[in-house]
Amino acid sequence: xxxxxxxxxxxxxxxxxxxxxxxxxxxxxxxxxxxxxxxxxxxxxxxxxxxxxxxxxxxxxxxxxxxxxxxxxxxxxxxxxxxxxxxxxxxxxxxxxxxxxxxxxxxxxxxxxxxxxxxxxxxxxxxxxxxxxxxxxxxx
Numbered sequence: 792x793x794x795x796x797x798x799x800x801x802x803x804x805x806x807x808x809x810x811x812x813x814x815x816x817x818x819x820x821x822x823x824x825x826x827x828x829x830x831x832x833x834x835x836x837x838x839x840x841x842x843x844x845x846x847x848x849x850x851x852x853x854x855x856x857x858x859x860x861x862x863x864x865x866x867x868x869x870x871x872x873x874x875x876x877x878x879x880x881x882x883x884x885x886x887x888x889x890x891x892x893x894x895x896x897x898x899x900x901x902x903x904x905x906x907x908x909x910x911x912x913x914x915x916x917x918x919x920x921x922x923x924x925x926x927x928x929x930x931x
Contacts, residue, residue, distance in 0.1 A: 797877040801845045802833030803885045804865060804925040805856065807903055813922060814854060814892070815912070817900040824872045827899075829914040831882065831921070846885055854901060855893025859886040865924045868917055882921040 805814040813831075820826045834849040836842070843862060850858050862883040869879050894901050904912075906922050 799836040800880045802831040802882045812903040829912045857888045
C-alpha cells in the first residue's frame with residue numbers, strides 16, 4: 792500500500808500598523824526547503840491545533856510578535872520538498888499587536904518591506920501572489 796505523507800503549513804502576511812509594509816524573514820542555509828530564501832513567517836500545523844493557534848505560535852516563535860485574534864485567508868499553495876514530502880499551504884493576512892521583532896536564531900535576517908521591494912529579494916516563488924492579494928492588488 793502506498794503510504795502518502797504530507798505536511799499542512801500555514802504562512803502569514805504580517806502587515807505593519809500603517810498598512811504599507813509587511814514582514815519578511817530570510818531562511819537560513821540549513822533549512823530543508825528553500826534555504827537562504829526570503830519567506831513569510833509560518834510553519835507546520837501541529838496535532839490538535841487550529842489554524843489561528845498555528846499562526847499565533849509560528850509568528851511568535853519566528854519573529855517574537857503576538858498577533859491579533861483575527862485572520863483573512865489569502866491563498867492556498869502546494870509544493871514538494873527536496874525530501875519528497877508534499878506540503879499543502881494556506882496563507883493568511885494577520886495584524887501584529889506590536890512591530891518589535893525578536894528574530895529566532897533559525898533565521899538570518901528580517902525586514903519590513905513594501906510589496907514593490909519584494910521583487911529585489913531572492914524570495915520563495917509565488918509569494919508575490921499572496922502579498923498582492925494582501926495589499927488589494929490581485930495576484931501580482
